[in-house]
Amino acid sequence: MREEQGIGYSGAMIQATFQQEPAPVFPASQSVVSVTGLTKRFGERLVVDNISFDIQRGQCVGFLGPNGAGKTTCINMLLGLVEKSAGEIRIFGLEAPRFHREIKARIGVVPQADSLDPDLSVEENLRTYAGYFRIPRRLARTRVEELLHFFALHNRRDEIIEHLSGGQRRRLLLARALINEPQLLILDEPTIGLDPQARYLIWERLAILQAQGTTMLLTSHYLEEVSRLSQQVLILDHGQVVVQGEPQQLITDMVGVEVFEVDGTPAELDALEASFTQCHATLERVGDKLYVYAREDCSRLVKVLGEARNWLRRPANLEDLFIQLTGRSLRET
Amino acid sequence: MNGFSFWAIWLRNGRVWKKNILATLIGNLGQPLLFLLAMGYGLGRDMAEVEGLPYLQFIAPGLVASAVMYSAALETTYGSYTRLTVQKTYEAILMTPLGVVDLILGEIVWGASKGLLAGVIMLAALPLFGVVPSPWVVALLPVLFVSGMFFSACGLIMTSLAKNYDFFNYFTSLVITPLFLFSGIFFPVQTMAPPVRGILEILPLTPIVSLSRILCYGRFGEPILMKIVGSLLATGCAVWLAGYLLRRRLIQ
Numbered sequence: 001m002r003e004e005q006g007i008g009y010s011g012a013m014i015q016a017t018f019q020q021e022p023a024p025v026f027p028a029s030q031s032v033v034s035v036t037g038l039t040k041r042f043g044e045r046l047v048v049d050n051i052s053f054d055i056q057r058g059q060c061v062g063f064l065g066p067n068g069a070g071k072t073t074c075i076n077m078l079l080g081l082v083e084k085s086a087g088e089i090r091i092f093g094l095e096a097p098r099f100h101r102e103i104k105a106r107i108g109v110v111p112q113a114d115s116l117d118p119d120l121s122v123e124e125n126l127r128t129y130a131g132y133f134r135i136p137r138r139l140a141r142t143r144v145e146e147l148l149h150f151f152a153l154h155n156r157r158d159e160i161i162e163h164l165s166g167g168q169r170r171r172l173l174l175a176r177a178l179i180n181e182p183q184l185l186i187l188d189e190p191t192i193g194l195d196p197q198a199r200y201l202i203w204e205r206l207a208i209l210q211a212q213g214t215t216m217l218l219t220s221h222y223l224e225e226v227s228r229l230s231q232q233v234l235i236l237d238h239g240q241v242v243v244q245g246e247p248q249q250l251i252t253d254m255v256g257v258e259v260f261e262v263d264g265t266p267a268e269l270d271a272l273e274a275s276f277t278q279c280h281a282t283l284e285r286v287g288d289k290l291y292v293y294a295r296e297d298c299s300r301l302v303k304v305l306g307e308a309r310n311w312l313r314r315p316a317n318l319e320d321l322f323i324q325l326t327g328r329s330l331r332e333t
Numbered sequence: 334m335n336g337f338s339f340w341a342i343w344l345r346n347g348r349v350w351k352k353n354i355l356a357t358l359i360g361n362l363g364q365p366l367l368f369l370l371a372m373g374y375g376l377g378r379d380m381a382e383v384e385g386l387p388y389l390q391f392i393a394p395g396l397v398a399s400a401v402m403y404s405a406a407l408e409t410t411y412g413s414y415t416r417l418t419v420q421k422t423y424e425a426i427l428m429t430p431l432g433v434v435d436l437i438l439g440e441i442v443w444g445a446s447k448g449l450l451a452g453v454i455m456l457a458a459l460p461l462f463g464v465v466p467s468p469w470v471v472a473l474l475p476v477l478f479v480s481g482m483f484f485s486a487c488g489l490i491m492t493s494l495a496k497n498y499d500f501f502n503y504f505t506s507l508v509i510t511p512l513f514l515f516s517g518i519f520f521p522v523q524t525m526a527p528p529v530r531g532i533l534e535i536l537p538l539t540p541i542v543s544l545s546r547i548l549c550y551g552r553f554g555e556p557i558l559m560k561i562v563g564s565l566l567a568t569g570c571a572v573w574l575a576g577y578l579l580r581r582r583l584i585q
Contacts, residue, residue: 042585079427079428080427080584081424081427081428081583081584081585082584082585083584083585100430100432101430101432102430104428104429104430105429105430107428109428111421111424111428113421113424114421115420115421115422115424115425116425117345117349117420117422117425118420119349119420120345120348120349124348128341128344128345128348129425129429131341131344132341132342132345132426132429132430132431133429133430134338134341134430180429
């Protein structure tokens with residue numbers, strides 16, 4: 001199905017109407033989310049182990065980790081869908097779960113699993129959701145209209161959910177999450193399973209929201225997506241925070257500046273490894289491949305590499321950092 | 334919970350129901366009306382009066398009560414289970430300011446409303462069979478609503494324990510069908526031997542069937558207070574248990 005994109009939406013309309021109400025009242029320095037010592041046990045199993053982190057206002061924090069690292073459990077604890085075993089959660093300065101009703105009135109969630117209401121049409125989905133937030137009917141109608149246009153769904157308003165494409169469903173989930181003009185948007189794999197066109201459209205919309213100052217918590221396995229949207233990343237593994245910081249800084253500090261990927265027979269790679277010692281770099285062998293994580297400009301190696309069969313030189317990225325911190329072995333839970 | 338927050342959930346279900354209005358009505362009313370026709374008219378023509386009523390008149394009020402039971406119980410089993418699992422409707426709702434208590438109340442009140450509607454339509458159809466209810470029938474409506482709450486809550490208890498749709502076979506075969514047959518709809522409970530009578534009288538549908546018959550014809554021959562108090566207590570317990578079990582299933 002064709003995705004209606006490039007509608008020529010300027011962002012002006014939604015910006016105008018979405019900012020009618022006064023800005024949220026809390027000091028600029030205060031964290032939107034503040035988590036201390038958060039822990040969750042399911043029986044004997046420790047799923048989230050003493051996690052602490054903060055999300056500052058207007059920031060997008062990328063929440064990364066292999067499957068089973070505890071990301072979703074963590075998010076569900078923020079939302080009160082999982083009870084915490086220990087620790088403290090404050091959202092908008094309010095203690096959770098005590099003030100969940102107040103907190104959730106100001107949060108928007110795009111869940112990983114599609115939870116659109118298949119019994120209702122596109123427009124009815126948004127209106128019904130507005131009802132859950134007790135948004136007055138007239139205001140809800142205006143917002144639904146804006147969101148349908150913002151996400152290029154206005155031509156599909158009467159469609160039943162089953163007839164929507166994957167991209168349209170995801171856009172509707174995002175539109176639904178914005179119905180209450182949330183100050184914090186929680187995105188759990190917002191573009192999972194989408195084709196590149198559909199993903200770009202969502203990224204573009206998220207960038208507009210970010211420019212408007214919406215705070216975001218993003219989990220994704222698409223690390224390109226995280227690099228694009230997040231100012232901060234937090235990598236979880238085995239229920240613990242492995243590293244936390246500004247992504248480019250972390251990559252430079254922990255991985256290096258650039259990466260050489262070299263194919264070759266074990267003998268060839270052995271020989272190369274020896275010559276690479278002249279450059280400040282970390283080496284890793286995976287099967288018939290040699291990875292060279294260079295901490296400095298290693299242009300002089302290009303001459304040596306010319307003799308190898310097949311090689312590639314590229315900037316170090318978030319994926320390198322992720323693999324370095326959480327390993328290459330498969331996680332199956 | 335916050336006052337009438339659960340109303341948003343009731344409205345959601347109502348919005349969906351409006352789309353399939355005919356199918357749900359036929360589903361809920363087909364059976365009691367057919368029973369009334371087959372048993373009351375077909376079988377009852379040649380039967381002696383029961384408790385001073387022609388057989389069709391004797392069974393009609395009980396069938397109204399059974400319509401409420403079926404409608405309410407099916408809504409919160411098959412309907413609610415679909416919303417809980419396949420459609421993830423509850424998950425989506427719990428991401429809003431609504432909580433588990435709102436969710437449970439919304440579902441139970443919705444099931445009771447559907448039950449009440451089925452009962453009202455049955456009552457409205459009775460004159461077609463020559464049964465004209467007394468004005469006391471107005472007082473029957475709250476009774477039917479409470480009964481709807483009870484059976485909705487029972488359905489929701491099943492839903493919070495179910496692993497798949499087949500699980501509801503236990504509920505319909507072991508609970509709903511026996512209640513339909515043994516709660517005094519088709520034969521008078523009072524004339525049974527004492528131990529059997531005792532058992533039948535504590536079945537949750539029995540007092541509702543009696544009240545239904547009393548209020549339908551305005552014949553106040555037996556005490557009603559105990560039946561009302563007992564039904565209210567049972568409903569309170571069932572709602573509480575449904576809430577406890579569904580919370581356990583939804584919040585880990």
